[in-house]
Amino acid sequence: MEDDQLTVVVLDCGSSTVKAGFSGEDAPRAELPTLVGHARHPGTTGVMHGNPSDVFVGDQAASRRGLLETTEPITRGAVTDWDAMQHVWHHVFFDSLKVACEEHPALVTESPDNTRLDREKMVEMLFESFSCPTAVVANTATLSLYSTGRSSGLVVDSGAGRTHVGPVWEGYLMPHFLRRIDVGGDDMTDLLRDKLRRDGYPFSTAQDRMEVARIKEDLCYSSLNCQRELTYCKESRSIERWHNLPDGQQVFMNEHRFTVPEALFAPELLGASFKGTPALHTTIHEAIQMCDPSIQAELYGAIVLAGGNTLFPSLDERVQREVAALAPSGTTTRAVAFPDRKYAAWLGGSVLGSLRTFPSMWVTKNEYDDYGASIVHRKT
Known part of the structure; x- marks a missing residue:
């Protein structure tokens, strides 16, 4: 062959x-x-569950978290x-x-x-x-851009553990202008879990955290004007939605639906340890501004969102609006979010x-x- x-x-x-x-x-x-799990007592748990190696990977490990030491x-x-x-x-x-x-x-x-x-x-x-x-x-970053049919653009790659903002020009990442933000989908999940706990929902186990992640994916969205929407929430319950838990209970969500994704633009919402963490829109603007002036306009016009933490509805519109407010006058700013960006x-x-x-x-x-x-x- x-x-x-x-x-x-x-x-x-x-x-x-x-x-x-x-x-x-x-x-x-x-x-x-x-995820990898090991039997707490080698030679017993693995055999019990049909795995003589005592090592569990992926869904096998996730479904047995309570029985395993996981990594x-x-x-x-x-x-x-x-x-x-x-x-x-x-x-x-x-x-x-x-x-x-x-x-x-x-x-x-x-x-x-x-x-x-x-x-x-x-x-x-x-x-x-x-x-x-x-x-x-x-x-x-480069691969995510390839998935859109482009060879040049500003890639925002936000996954579970981190967010990278990187300019790619003619198929090559420009590493000196790459920026990293230690904010990702797991942080959003933890923020929502904390909010729901304060509301009285007893989410405490690893399995509970997985359910909170599903709630986040099901109900959260990026607001185009967070303060205005907060005011609206005090006057109306029209944006309230609910999520059905496996045991039949319901979790009701109102302002949490948009205040959780807001942490991308105001990381201090995640807690004191995130104070000083740069916001997404300012990081995008700064990364582009570090590039040669001759390519900046094209980068502002091709901001590509990639990764599972960019799946919040309206995030592309919010990014575009915030970056446009920072970009030089007369610059056309465009953020694109393809439906399959989780797999970009x-x-x-x-x-x-x-x-x-x-x-x-x-x-x-x-x-x-x-x-x-x-x-x-x-x-x-």
Whole structure:
């Protein structure tokens, strides 16, 4: 089989979920929690649940949280437990996708500010632990832009653990102008959980937190004018909605629906530890202003939202409005939010892996053997 006919395995590993599938497809084949669980008493819990290895990954671990010691391998977009990460990849390759790793090139996403050492570790694992024939590590900002058919734009990649704001020009991320905000979807979930607790809802367990995340995804939206809407809420209950819990109870939401996403524009709402954290709209403006003046207008006109934490309805309108207020007079500002933006990085990887030029980007096993893992920096 010729190289350009090989199907590439595409892995997008985030703080919350892993998306996995094959190049050329329009959706990942598998999506699972980035979670690993170990039996508290080796040799007992695993066998009891039909898993003699005592290691549970993804949904297997999430559904048994109360019985296991669990680990989240990725924190704020960075791998913090490589052994657990290897368990996740093993599960994805062999259980979710059911592939022979030695027969497929692999493309793995990385955070835009990933360290050189961690990039090398990714390549080392793909070759040493999984015997992949070739490997590519690609940053999520550029891939997210590819998923929209663009090669230039300002990417706002906001996932569970962090938000990156990065200018991409003609297919290349401009790392010196990349900005990171340590605010993500998990912070929004925790904020909503705290608000609901104050309202009398007893959300305390890990399973409860997962339900709060579902409430957030179901009912929250970005307000175009938070203060005006707060005033309106005092006069009317027309925006009140409810969420049905598995036990039949209902959770009622009024102003929480929009005050939670408001934390993207006012991070201090998340608590004292977030005081001084930059707001999303000011970070976008500052990142663009650092770029060469000749490309700034195009970046203002192509602000691309990506990642699960950008799914709040009307967020694109709010971003566009706030950035327009900061941009130079006469500048056209446009923020775009495609329906499948939760999977933007994976979809970009699917597109990239389908290109005839893709083999020029990969590291081969022979190159790895000859030069070591550092060869990846010449191809990234």
